[in-house]
Amino acid sequence: MSKPVVAIVGRPNVGKSTLFNVLAGEMISIVKDTPGVTRDRIYAEVSWLDKEFTLIDTGGIEPESKDVILSQMREQAQIAIDTADVIVFITDVRQGLVDSDSKVADMLRRSGKPVVLVVNKVDSFDKFMPDVYEFYNLGIGDPVPVSAASRLGIGDMLERVVEFFPEHSAEEEEDERPRIAIVGKPNVGKSSIVNKLLGEQRVIVSEVAGTTRDAIDTEIVHDGREYIFIDTAGLRRKSKIKEELERYSIIRTVTAVERADVVLVVIDAEEGVTEQDAKIAGIAHERGKGVIIVVNKWDAIEKNDKTMREHEHRVRQVLSFMPYAEIMYVSAETGQRLNKLYDQIDMVIENQTLRVATGVLNEIMTEAVAMQQPPSDKGKRLKLYYITQVSVKPPTFVIFVNDKELMHFSYTRYLENKIREAFGFKGTSLKFFVRERKEKER
Ligand SMILES: Nc1nc2c(ncn2[C@@H]2O[C@H](COP(=O)(O)OP(=O)(O)OP(=O)(O)O)[C@@H](O)[C@H]2O)c(=O)[nH]1
Numbered sequence: 001m002s003k004p005v006v007a008i009v010g011r012p013n014v015g016k017s018t019l020f021n022v023l024a025g026e027m028i029s030i031v032k033d034t035p036g037v038t039r040d041r042i043y044a045e046v047s048w049l050d051k052e053f054t055l056i057d058t059g060g061i062e063p064e065s066k067d068v069i070l071s072q073m074r075e076q077a078q079i080a081i082d083t084a085d086v087i088v089f090i091t092d093v094r095q096g097l098v099d100s101d102s103k104v105a106d107m108l109r110r111s112g113k114p115v116v117l118v119v120n121k122v123d124s125f126d127k128f129m130p131d132v133y134e135f136y137n138l139g140i141g142d143p144v145p146v147s148a149a150s151r152l153g154i155g156d157m158l159e160r161v162v163e164f165f166p167e168h169s170a171e172e173e174e175d176e177r178p179r180i181a182i183v184g185k186p187n188v189g190k191s192s193i194v195n196k197l198l199g200e201q202r203v204i205v206s207e208v209a210g211t212t213r214d215a216i217d218t219e220i221v222h223d224g225r226e227y228i229f230i231d232t233a234g235l236r237r238k239s240k241i242k243e244e245l246e247r248y249s250i251i252r253t254v255t256a257v258e259r260a261d262v263v264l265v266v267i268d269a270e271e272g273v274t275e276q277d278a279k280i281a282g283i284a285h286e287r288g289k290g291v292i293i294v295v296n297k298w299d300a301i302e303k304n305d306k307t308m309r310e311h312e313h314r315v316r317q318v319l320s321f322m323p324y325a326e327i328m329y330v331s332a333e334t335g336q337r338l339n340k341l342y343d344q345i346d347m348v349i350e351n352q353t354l355r356v357a358t359g360v361l362n363e364i365m366t367e368a369v370a371m372q373q374p375p376s377d378k379g380k381r382l383k384l385y386y387i388t389q390v391s392v393k394p395p396t397f398v399i400f401v402n403d404k405e406l407m408h409f410s411y412t413r414y415l416e417n418k419i420r421e422a423f424g425f426k427g428t429s430l431k432f433f434v435r436e437r438k439e440k441e442r
């Protein structure tokens with residue numbers, strides 16, 4: 001199920017970071033062993049009551065001159081319009097209504113996207129409420145007064161935001177066709193791969209209707225099965241600022257990955273694997289999506305009998321958090337091994353939805369425990385009572401133990417490896433939750 005995307009837009013200094021941190025900091029769920037991505041404040045997973053959404057900050061304006069601010073704000077707003085389900089437009093009660101606010105409000109209104117107008121820095125409702133009414137002039141609905149710094153009005157604001165969420169993104173959920181996102185740095189060959197796949201199947205390109213996202217959906221039929229490819233290629237917006245481009249490319253990756261079942265992380269063989277690739281791959285890993293690492297432009301490098309092994313070594317090193325992902329060496333130019341992608345995709349989807357019977361899981365666990373004693377601390381030894389699989393996409397397991405504190409990361413890893421030895425689960429991460437249960441309950 002894909003989560004709604006909420007984007008924050010606003011002038012410099014209105015409190016975007018503060019609000020972002022309030023929302024993300026308290027309610028964020030961070031997956032610990034992923035590099036980079038969760039730290040640079042571009043997006044966060046937020047859950048509030050029973051709702052979950054991805055929050056993105058389109059921000060990062062350098063306040064040089066008024067003209068520059070307005071043009072950058074327009075750019076931000078456009079990114080939000082392209083990628084978000086709901087836009088949170090933040091203004092500042094202390095600066096009051098500013099001309100650029102009105103211009104951005106016009107743009108947002110014309111887009112037809114749901115907008116929640118937030119007036120920040122209302123640290124005292126008594127004192128500032130009269131000034132809040134001025135913001136009705138923007139013509140984008142009722143202003144919601146908040147104070148991000150003192151956490152006032154945040155609940156009311158979120159209530160307004162979640163009201164706009166689609167009941168169920170019904171269309172996408174009922175759609176049984178596998179969705180495959182193709183992500184990667186600029187120029188690694190994302191569009192070339194889609195084009196080659198299309199060309200070989202000689203199927204008419206159809207842009208899937210009803211998507212307003214900033215990615216192109218293409219249907220490809222292979223062996224009678226329909227696949228939807230979500231292509232994030234072709235950065236339309238050309239910004240001069242490198243950080244801004246990078247931010248935008250991350251936002252697009254997040255929103256595309258969110259909608260996908262399987263993610264193809266494309267790496268340029270000529271350039272080799274980089275930290276930026278790790279950042280992008282981390283986005284898929286964090287979300288527990290199926291992953292295939294696709295090393296493209298394999299035709300372009302000189303090879304001997306060691307080349308593949310050396311490449312694999314590097315990729316495994318830089319993407320060490322996803323040892324479960326298969327690596328494929330392809331060429332969009334010559335078409336080499338591209339057809340094998342479908343088998344891999346099918347396999348990954350199968351593994352993402354694989355369910356293992358509780359009895360079998362417990363046999364594996366009992367055997368694992370017999371082979372390697374669980375850790376102990378201060379004379380108390382970890383006891384594992386029971387394991388069961390609670391969900392799929394990604395396969396998620398709950399382990400009941402006597403004391404959570406004793407359940408070491410490395411021991412969970414060990415159990416994961418045992419489960420993988422038995423069932424493979426290639427291409428998908430596995431999630432584990434550890435719960436305590438009193439001994440006498442058994
Ligand atoms: N009084 C008051 N100040 C706030 C509030 N929220 C944020 N601020 C202050 O406003 C200033 C700007 O906040 P930021 O969160 O950095 O604003 P921003 O919109 O992210 O700014 P840029 O990064 O420049 O785009 C900081 O000094 C904050 O402490 C608030 O609710 N009340």
Ligand SMILES: Nc1nc2c(ncn2[C@@H]2O[C@H](COP(=O)(O)OP(=O)(O)OP(=O)(O)O)[C@@H](O)[C@H]2O)c(=O)[nH]1
Nearest residue numbers: 186187188189190191192233234297300331332333
């Ligand atoms: N030698 C070789 N070149 C390739 C291959 N795949 C793509 N290229 C070249 O790499 C360049 C970038 O390819 P694109 O498909 O546009 O890359 P992209 O990832 O979609 O790029 P963005 O749109 O910038 O995100 C083009 O010049 C392609 O011809 C390949 O398998 N081998």
